[in-house]
Amino acid sequence: MGQDKPHNLIDDVIHQRTRLAIMATLAGLESIDFNDLKAQLGLTDGNLSTHLAALERAEYVVITKSFKGKKPRTAVAQTARGRKALTNYVNLLQGILDQAK
Numbered sequence: 001m002g003q004d005k006p007h008n009l010i011d012d013v014i015h016q017r018t019r020l021a022i023m024a025t026l027a028g029l030e031s032i033d034f035n036d037l038k039a040q041l042g043l044t045d046g047n048l049s050t051h052l053a054a055l056e057r058a059e060y061v062v063i064t065k066s067f068k069g070k071k072p073r074t075a076v077a078q079t080a081r082g083r084k085a086l087t088n089y090v091n092l093l094q095g096i097l098d099q100a101k
Helices: 017-027 034-041 045-057 080-099
Strands: 061-068 071-078
Touching: 017 034, 017 045, 017 071, 017 080, 034 045, 034 071, 045 061, 071 080
Parallel strands: none
Antiparallel strands: 061 071
């Protein structure tokens, strides 16, 4: 019965504050280095890895591992599905906030 209420439609994967920060950061970028994202958001390796794993399971991000010379590099990018999910999330939240006015 209450499933059609806007607050019940919020994407729980994105709604968690750290994952929202990750998704918002990725929104304007083609990709970002794991360490740069970690530094920008003030997270630990483990914390960022855990949240990225949840976003990756939802297919909202893709993680690419490569080498730059002999140094390992991990890049994170938002997928088309992730961009759409973030847009839907923002629009839904905006609608909820507009009703509060």
